[in-house]
Amino acid sequence: MTQQNQSKEQAAENIEVWEDVVNIKDLVFSMLICSVTALGGYLIAPNDSQQPLLFGLAGVVIGFLICSIIVKPKRVLRYEDEE
Template identity: 65%
Template sequence: MSEQGQKENIEVWEDLVHIKDLVISLIICSVTSLGGYLIAPEDQQPLIFGLIGAVLGFVISASIIKPKRTFSYMDEE
């Protein structure tokens, strides 16, 4: 990988992540979780709505941000 590509990535849980994609997904998940929490009715409902917002944010992030990893199989004969 080039030096420029290395500067744009950080290591998270032993995997390289593009900084811009990480920030975008964090913003999306935070907004949907907090939005679900704030629009929920009182009592125990805010927790459920917040969790639903987190899952919704994950689905949106996964559909917007495509994986950049490529796998190649090398036969060792």
């Protein structure tokens, strides 16, 4: 498949959520990753006082980093020079 076709197909799956454009597959992927890392962190943590929460939080941060690396933003920036 050529790159153009690919981007066209992807474009067909882009929708607006919270005033920005997201790709359906990427969104589902990100939500899965973040849920797994967050709950995973919470569940594997040693069960005393605040440990589960901190592990869960660390999980969310890891999930965020993974998603930011894999998923490309759907925004297109264009610069306009000030006259």
